[in-house]
Amino acid sequence: MNKQTPNSTTPKPQQIGEGSYEGTRDYQKGVDTYLKDANLAADAPAARPADAAEAAELKAAEREGLSHSKAKGQ
Numbered sequence: 001m002n003k004q005t006p007n008s009t010t011p012k013p014q015q016i017g018e019g020s021y022e023g024t025r026d027y028q029k030g031v032d033t034y035l036k037d038a039n040l041a042a043d044a045p046a047a048r049p050a051d052a053a054e055a056a057e058l059k060a061a062e063r064e065g066l067s068h069s070k071a072k073g074q
Contacts, residue, residue, distance in 0.1 A: 049055035
């Protein structure tokens with residue numbers, strides 16, 4: 001019986017990109033770090049639209065995104 005064993009110098013294939021476990025862990029770690037260290041009271045007002053034109057642009061982008069959604073009632 002000639003059983004082949006993997007060569008220890010052969011690199012293991014890595015799953016990288018959208019949907020990878022490593023990417024998910026890195027993202028979650030970043031979110032956790034941000035939420036732990038962030039000053040949400042200061043960040044929230046800074047994230048608001050600067051003016052009515054920007055608010056309208058954001059609302060239009062939201063409508064466009066929702067038009068592609070499969071969720072009902074959105």
